[in-house]
Amino acid sequence: MKGSIKFGIIAATLASTLLLQGCNDDDNNMQRSFNVEVTNLSHQQPFAPVAAVLHTSGYTGFSRGSMASNGLELLAESGDPGGFIAEADSDNRVLNSVSGTGMITPGGTETIIVQGNSSQPRLSLAGMLVNTNDGFVGLSDVDLSGLNIGESLQLHARVYDAGTEANTEAATDVPGQGGEGINAARDDRNFIAVHPGIVSMDDGLTSSALDASFRFDNPAARIIITRTQP
Amino acid sequence: MKKQFTALAAICMLGSTSAMAQDLDIKITNLTNAIHFTPLLVVAHDSNSHLFMEGSAASDSLQAMAEGGDTSGLSTDAQASGGNVIENPAAGLLAPGSHTRFMLMSNDGNNQLSLTAMMLPTNDGFVGVDSIDIPTAKGTYTYYLNGYDAGTEANDELITGGGAPGVAGIPADPGGHAGTGGSGVAMTDSNNMIHIHRGNLGDSDASGGRSDLDSSVHRWLNPVAELVITVN
Numbered sequence: 001m002k003g004s005i006k007f008g009i010i011a012a013t014l015a016s017t018l019l020l021q022g023c024n025d026d027d028n029n030m031q032r033s034f035n036v037e038v039t040n041l042s043h044q045q046p047f048a049p050v051a052a053v054l055h056t057s058g059y060t061g062f063s064r065g066s067m068a069s070n071g072l073e074l075l076a077e078s079g080d081p082g083g084f085i086a087e088a089d090s091d092n093r094v095l096n097s098v099s100g101t102g103m104i105t106p107g108g109t110e111t112i113i114v115q116g117n118s119s120q121p122r123l124s125l126a127g128m129l130v131n132t133n134d135g136f137v138g139l140s141d142v143d144l145s146g147l148n149i150g151e152s153l154q155l156h157a158r159v160y161d162a163g164t165e166a167n168t169e170a171a172t173d174v175p176g177q178g179g180e181g182i183n184a185a186r187d188d189r190n191f192i193a194v195h196p197g198i199v200s201m202d203d204g205l206t207s208s209a210l211d212a213s214f215r216f217d218n219p220a221a222r223i224i225i226t227r228t229q230p
Numbered sequence: 231m232k233k234q235f236t237a238l239a240a241i242c243m244l245g246s247t248s249a250m251a252q253d254l255d256i257k258i259t260n261l262t263n264a265i266h267f268t269p270l271l272v273v274a275h276d277s278n279s280h281l282f283m284e285g286s287a288a289s290d291s292l293q294a295m296a297e298g299g300d301t302s303g304l305s306t307d308a309q310a311s312g313g314n315v316i317e318n319p320a321a322g323l324l325a326p327g328s329h330t331r332f333m334l335m336s337n338d339g340n341n342q343l344s345l346t347a348m349m350l351p352t353n354d355g356f357v358g359v360d361s362i363d364i365p366t367a368k369g370t371y372t373y374y375l376n377g378y379d380a381g382t383e384a385n386d387e388l389i390t391g392g393g394a395p396g397v398a399g400i401p402a403d404p405g406g407h408a409g410t411g412g413s414g415v416a417m418t419d420s421n422n423m424i425h426i427h428r429g430n431l432g433d434s435d436a437s438g439g440r441s442d443l444d445s446s447v448h449r450w451l452n453p454v455a456e457l458v459i460t461v462n
Binding site: 156220 | 379425428440
């Protein structure tokens with residue numbers, strides 16, 4: 001009922017040209033702008049600054065079953081998105097790559113703005129779960145070409161394991177517990193998989209510095225992508 | 231921003247049946263191993279209403295549902311904002327592996343669907359979905375639902391009978407697999423917003439340990455439920 005009242009008022013006041021703008025893309029203008037709203041749905045896994053990459057088809061920030069790039073290893077082991085963003089910037093299919101301004105705490109939200117000149121934009125993003133060895137929340141290659149201005153797409157993102165560091169959960173290895181960040185040694189299976197989760201000291205992993213409150217299930221994040229007026 | 235989108239979308243869909251009243255055939259299946267769902271609350275509502283929102287604090291009504299299975303507050307809230315409400319379609323608990331199937335008649339303008347039910351045994355865990363766009367074209371639509379933590383009670387995993395809002399402990403394990411004598415898993419929770427439930431820890435000590443729950447019985451991974459909407 002409420003919807004139809006609102007519709008009536010707007011339909012009566014909007015000119016037909018405005019109406020067309022709302023429904024169709026103007027193909028002569030390929031400038032695109034998106035708000036990427038990231039909400040941390042974990043219990044106790046702050047996200048390190050999230051890297052958001054707007055790109056065209058062909059760029060791959062990470063690929064399940066494949067080896068992590070050095071930039072992704074740095075992001076997933078230390079939380080630093082700089083290498084991942086530098087790799088994106090050196091790829092000519094990347095339109096824009098942006099780092100979030102800080103940690104996203106559990107229950108918290110950050111909105112990152114990405115922009116570029118393409119009618120076929122796609123989005124990838126990654127951010128470390130800081131109380132893991134090399135876990136990151138990620139989205140890969142989401143097609144945004146169908147979004148009109150003002151429209152939103154809501155997605156949920158799962159947690160991946162970069163495969164570059166063994167999941168010791170030890171205080172010396174987990175940045176959120178004061179442990180080291182990047183270690184160039186690749187002492188795990190060396191391919192990207194869905195993260196097997198936190199075992200925790202409460203469930204028999206004697207090397208773990210993490211209690212059961214650090215465990216998580218998927219999805220770890222809600223992502224709302226809204227196309228805005230550039 | 232969201233309001234604007236809704237308005238434009240409504241204009242774009244002029245001539246379709248999106249804002250019309252619908253008769254929906256709904257089937258909900260409990261996909262867990264050993265977690266019961268308390269009486270379900272299923273609501274068709276407009277785009278301004280929510281039973282809950284991820285990343286936001288639980289309402290008092292949501293807390294009462296998540297800690298004790300009491301849907302009366304959420305039902306009153308939903309009806310007050312014009313929602314079409316189905317309460318307790320399974321006539322009691324929805325056991326693991328079981329399903330319930332029922333009809334929901336949605337009014338003109340109520341084009342979103344939400345549902346909730348407490349997960350037992352948990353402290354404040356619930357199965358839910360917030361604001362699915364109700365499909366309008368003829369067909370069968372399947373959704374997989376997650377387990378949430380209301381963020382209102384520490385996950386101590388102790389069966390104490392405590393189901394009132396603000397009272398620690400788990401009301402019961404309807405499946406009868408729980409132990410006793412646990413010392414408590416978590417004494418506080420650090421995320422007070424509605425978030426994805428980290429799962430039960432449990433342990434293998436039926437008469438002691440940290441948890442009254444059984445780690446080989448009471449765990450789950452998402453999704454915890456399947457929702458099937460059939461538009462005839």
